[in-house]
Amino acid sequence: MKQKNCLRILFFATLLFAMSANAAIDLVVKKKIPVYKEPEQGTEQISELQPGDRVPLSPRGYGFFRKVLVRIGGETQSGYVLKKDIVGSRVLAREKGLAEAPVTLPYHQRLSAGLHISYSMAVQPSREYGFADGSIVKVSDLSGNAAYFSAFVNYPLDPQWVLQGGLSNRSLILEGTASNQKIEVTQGFLSFSGKIKYYFDARGDFSVGGGLEYARGSGTPKVVNKTAGTSLSDSLRDSDVPSFFILNLVIGYDFELFERVFLLPQMQVGAFLNSSPMIISYEPGIAAAYTF
Known part of the structure; x- marks a missing residue:
């Protein structure tokens, strides 16, 4: 036993x-x-x-x-x-x-998608506009502000590198003066962008990055003499639909709101590479993103 x-x-x-x-x-x-x-x-x-x-x-x-x-x-x-x-x-x-x-x-190591709102402050040196009657009007330094929305997707490449693709409905509003007349130029764009972002720490929240954006005008530019209240668009000599390549540099930070929801403030600087003279934009913005 x-x-x-x-x-x-x-x-x-x-x-x-x-x-x-x-x-x-x-x-x-x-x-x-x-x-x-x-x-x-x-x-x-x-x-x-x-x-x-x-x-x-x-x-x-x-x-x-x-x-x-x-x-x-x-x-x-x-x-x-x-x-x-x-x-x-x-x-x-x-x-x-x-x-x-x-x-x-951390946020950047997860697949995510979100919506972004940017406030674009753009400047352009003095430029000339040619008209059908042969006249040329020189408009002084142009500047203006406009808000626009974007949708984006982030795809993590590794613990510190992220690839971002985006679609934006841009607006560009510039104002200047010509012969004491206030001139306003308005242009809408649909743009596609690609960026790559780098996080200094695999578990960090701060990132820097850059990328290229292609913006196609949604129509011809609208040029208005705001002082006289008249439109100059129809008399422009060159009124083709514009397209721009924009080089963007960006810094950002990630804040977690809830388990899968993040708030992403960022600052972006853009250069419209093929505009003449070159347009420079400064764009603070904020995004809300959801992680999968």
Whole structure:
């Protein structure tokens, strides 16, 4: 009888050991830990765990590495951490529900889409307008303000680089004077833009970036003599629909409002490369974005 009891104890002890070896466990991070694409030295880093993150951890070893699950671009992916890097962190039994959200990633490491409003302040040096009767009118330094809306999508390339595509309904309003007459030029555009943004820290909120925008006029420019209250558009010698290539430089910051909703203030400077003379725009703006 005593021998049978010993065998039973040994059996259940072995069973419990096997169950614990295959139990779902999590890594609770104590310090920053880089996550690599493959369990090899010198492989690409795809993410970085931060203190307080809790991620699923495989009980199996891969040489000098252990496998973890992280979320990148809204998708759960496997990655690898060095065993020496997890020393000091805690390994705990999985709590219910943690497998669905292994780690909270910063805004720029998730796929997102949003709407943006910009306030454009544009300036252009003195320029000339030619008219059908052969006359030429020189308009002094032009400047003006206009608001416009954009829709955009952000796609994370890696923990610090983001690709952004956008569609904008731009407006350009410039005012100047010619022979003591106030002249206003108004032009609407539909534009497509591409930007790339860089975050100085994989978990940071501050970014810088730049890109190119193609803006196609929604019609011919509207030129009005505001002093006389008359339109000059019909008598312009060159009244083609304009198209511009705009070089944009941007800085921005990410604020989390709710779990998936972010507020994104930014400042953008644009140069209309093929306008003559060149138009420069200064555009503070703010966006609301949703992460997937």
